[in-house]
Amino acid sequence: xxxxxxxxxxxxxxxxxxxxxxxxxxxxxxxxxxxxxxxxxxxxxxxxxxxxxxxxxxxxxxxxxxxxxxxxxxxxxxxxxxxxxxxxxxxxxxxxxxxxxxxxxxxxxxxxxxxxxxxxxxxxxxxxxxxxxxxxxxxxxxxxx
Numbered sequence: 001x002x003x004x005x006x007x008x009x010x011x012x013x014x015x016x017x018x019x020x021x022x023x024x025x026x027x028x029x030x031x032x033x034x035x036x037x038x039x040x041x042x043x044x045x046x047x048x049x050x051x052x053x054x055x056x057x058x059x060x061x062x063x064x065x066x067x068x069x070x071x072x073x074x075x076x077x078x079x080x081x082x083x084x085x086x087x088x089x090x091x092x093x094x095x096x097x098x099x100x101x102x103x104x105x106x107x108x109x110x111x112x113x114x115x116x117x118x119x120x121x122x123x124x125x126x127x128x129x130x131x132x133x134x135x136x137x138x139x140x141x142x143x144x145x
Contacts, residue, residue: 002066003015003066006066006070011068011070013066014066014067015064015065015066016032016065016066018034018063018064034064034065035063035110036109038052038063039052039078039108039109040077041075042074042075042076042077043075044061044078045077045078045080045083045107046107046110046111047138047140048085048090048098048101049083049090049135049137049138050098050112051135053080053138055078055080059134059140080107083107083138084140086139088137088139089133092133092137093133093134094125094131094133095114095118095120095121096117097114097115097121098113098114098134100114101113
C-alpha cells in the first residue's frame, strides 16, 4: 500500500513483502535483507538471535520494505550495545543454530547463524512451522503486564 501511495505521488517505488523464499534451500536466505535495511535506517539493532531488536517492540517487529526514488528522511543507526547478553535465545534454541555467536555477533551487522540446523529443525522436526523460541526467550522487550 505504501509503494502504491508513493507511485500515486509520482515516485517510482516497489514493495518487498516479508515472505521467505524457501525455494532455494541451498542459500537459506532472501535476496533482500529487511533487517539490515531497518538497522541502517535506525529502526533497531541485531540481537544475538539475529532478529531485529526494535526499541518499542524488541524482537517482535515484523518487516516489509519499500524501495523508492522518493526523498525520505530516516534516522541514523542506533547507538545501542545490542542485546543484554543473557543468552536465553542461545540456550533455548532446539537446533543449536545460535551456538557460534561468540566472536561473530555485532549489533550493527548481525551474524550468520547455522541456517542449515535451523531449517532442518523447522522442516524435519517441526513440520514446516517456525518455532519462535528465540523470539519468546528474548527479554530485550517484554509487553506490559
